[in-house]
Amino acid sequence: MHFYSGKLSGGKQTKTDRFIYINDFGYCEDHTNVPLYRKNGRPDYQLIYVKYGTIILYEQGKERVLSSGDICLYRPNEMQMYNIGNDVTTHYWVHFTGSEVEKMLSFFKERSYHIGAFPEIEHFCRSLWSGLPNEVEMAELLLDGTLITIIARIMKLVCQDGKQNNELQKLHKAIQIMRSECHIRRSNEELSKLCGISKFYFIKLFKKNLGVSPQEYYAKLIIDKSSNLLINTNYSISEIAKLCGIEDALYFSRMFKKHTSMSPCAYRKNKC
Secondary structure: EEEEEEEOOOOOOOOOOOOEEEEEEEEEEOOOOOOOEOOOOOOEEEEEEEEEEEEEOOOEEEEEEEOOOEEEEEOOOEEEEEEEEEOOOEEEEEEEEEOOOOHHOOOOOOOEEOOOOOHHHHHHHHHHHHHOOOOOOHHHHHHHHHHHHHHHHHHHHHHHHHHHHHHHHHHHHHHHHHHOOOOOOOOOOHHHHHHOOOOHHHHHHHHHHHOOHHHHHHHHHHHHHHHHHHHOOOOOHHHHHHHHOOOHHHHHHHHHHHHHHHOOHHHHHHHH
């Protein structure tokens, strides 16, 4: 389990001090079952991006599952209640404030969005915190400018295609449960019923917007999850296969090699 934070020496600024100001940023690796509860939230904004695993948000008695490629936003003084899921989870966060932040984040209409791979925020939280220039003002200017660029990139990913977003919204329930429970292989008929549309239309929309069939997407999720477990845990190949919903370890190994060109053992050896 690893925790890194890049707190800035200047302390927390008030909302009107500057255009934008970063209070804290960092990332957590290899966490499982870690709860967090802030009844009155934080005094600043918080972005959370999930690279691996799951984070479960609790709001008004309902659960919202964030999984790989999801980003969420908490505004100042909003109650925060969430829990790192059972999967080994890596996530990144940035705490910030500023006089123009709400305008910049006006596109954030929902609590969370799926934006896929987002190396920009990974680089920001991993690299910059340990390599800041000695000059405080230069460091803060660099960080503030980078965060503005990151917010602009998020806005583009969220708003780039209204029609596609509407279609993805129709698939949202199915995609969410596939990501959070990829070890349970549901049929296309079961998934289409979750979305309230016909199986034919579901498959058509899925291929159009995600580029693969629902069952091919399941395979991708399993490969992503198993790759993370191979790198970040000491589970055996058989144990990892079962965690991914596959009882036959040999079948799992063949499937993994088909998608990565390496056996699970070779992949672990190469990455660790």
